[in-house]
Amino acid sequence: MSTDFDTWFFNNRLPQIRYMMLFTAPLYILYGFVEYRMELHMPELRVFFHALFVPSMLIVILGMTYIPSFIPIMKALLFISPICAVFGNLYLNVGTEAFDYFVPEIYLNIIWTIAMSGLSLRLGIIVVLFNIVITMMFHYYQEFPHPYMYLYCLWMLSSAIFGLVTAIIFRQVNYSIFTHQQKLAKVEDTDSLTHLWNRNAMQRFFHKSYQSQHLPISVMMVDLDYFKQVNDKFGHIVGDSLLVEFAQLLQENLRRSDYVGRFGGEEFCVVMPNTQVTQAQTVAESLLAIIHHHNFNHVEHLTASFGIAQMLPAESFEGVLSRADQALYSAKNDGRNNVKVFVSNASAYA
Incomplete structure (x- = not known):
């Protein structure tokens, strides 16, 4: 697909990115305080990471969507954010009895990254593959690896497939809209007899x-x-x-x-x-x-x-x-x- 479409597609996704950041940030704040009340180990770090660090990053990304000169930095943060979120989840929970309760965040993170974050398909897939690798590494280097590690990886891969299918369909629908708009614009700009510009x-x-x-x-x-x-x-x-x-x-x-x-x-x-x-x-x-x-x-x-x-x-x-x-x-x-x-x-x- 053309570079013109990629630019159009990204610009049209900016409102989606804003809403995703706006609603995801308070969910992470709530997530952090729920963890705190569960009396898990490292409660202060959990609150800092989930209720402060991740939401702050999301709000910063939201603000950057309004400043064109910050768009490259915003894209970099979109790339880093889901990796940080998964890394934090693994660091805080792998090897604990509570890990099974926190695995859904990783699945949601994968779907969010590919289908809703605003990253391109290529970058979204890279992030997801990276997160799958670090998940396996966290488990592999545990003294007692989790018996369901490979099942977790299978569900992560399934989440990636669901997100990828959703993203591809969404992109194709938008490409159809883009080409239709291009045709309408050409008709609007073209003299019907000579096919020159009007x-x-x-x-x-x-x-x-x-x-x-x-x-x-x-x-x-x-x-x-x-x-x-x-x-x-x-x-x-x-x-x-x-x-x-x-x-x-x-x-x-x-x-x-x-x-x-x-x-x-x-x-x-x-x-x-x-x-x-x-x-x-x-x-x-x-x-x-x-x-x-x-x-x-x-x-x-x-x-x-x-x-x-x-x-x-x-x-x-x-x-x-x-x-x-x-x-x-x-x-x-x-x-x-x-x-x-x-x-x-x-x-x-x-």
Whole structure:
């Protein structure tokens, strides 16, 4: 599965992690004080470990879910916590008559680790395998090993299988939701005729490019000349096929770093990250020549007009788009089939 899904899946599990920490912490506090009242050996250590140390760690993890920069540390604590809990259980109870009463915590810990803790499947399985190994070691190095040690290990393995099946099904269900959302987003962002991005998608890409790179961005508006006459003469079916053909021509002849979308009718927009206006003008003039020499179906020849503007500091997408649009109208008023560049705020064109 993709890294995009893994990121989406983890972000969607953050509320689950918070609730798990929120409810597990008081359960451990209660656990510690119940142990204390049972008059077992090392009561102070039990209270410290189960009623203070483990709950504190869980609350810290809960707090870190709200701070993105602490997420790597949070994941490390999620890895360490179940190991500490099992180690504490074994250290306090192996070799005592009360051990059988505390074994269920280990089984619950295993299911919790794989299915509910928020760890990835790989890390969850590593933690569980580690806990099974240290459980066997604790028993093996006892002077009188517990006669049911292997039965305990079998139940631990069964708990791991139950947790693993639950986690896999949960992950698959979420993957189905993720892919469905991706398809819906693609439909929402795509022009139904040309399958180019629409205006909303271009706007998001523009802001993403600016925020992530802070490099110069140019915007190019492209309009097919006299396209209404094509529709009137040949009909809208032919007109639609020409728009699809023109969209493919733009895609094939733009740079890999450029992104083209359809804004409606015969108007197209190209967002050009890391591009000065002079570079954008060179690209537009190259496209102008390619369009002029291209043999289109039904009509053979079409021309297009281009308007270009470069983003000003802190300018919105609508702002630079408006200036590129003004340059486009200047190109159309100047006889069409040419390129105009908005060079200043004073409505000057080059």
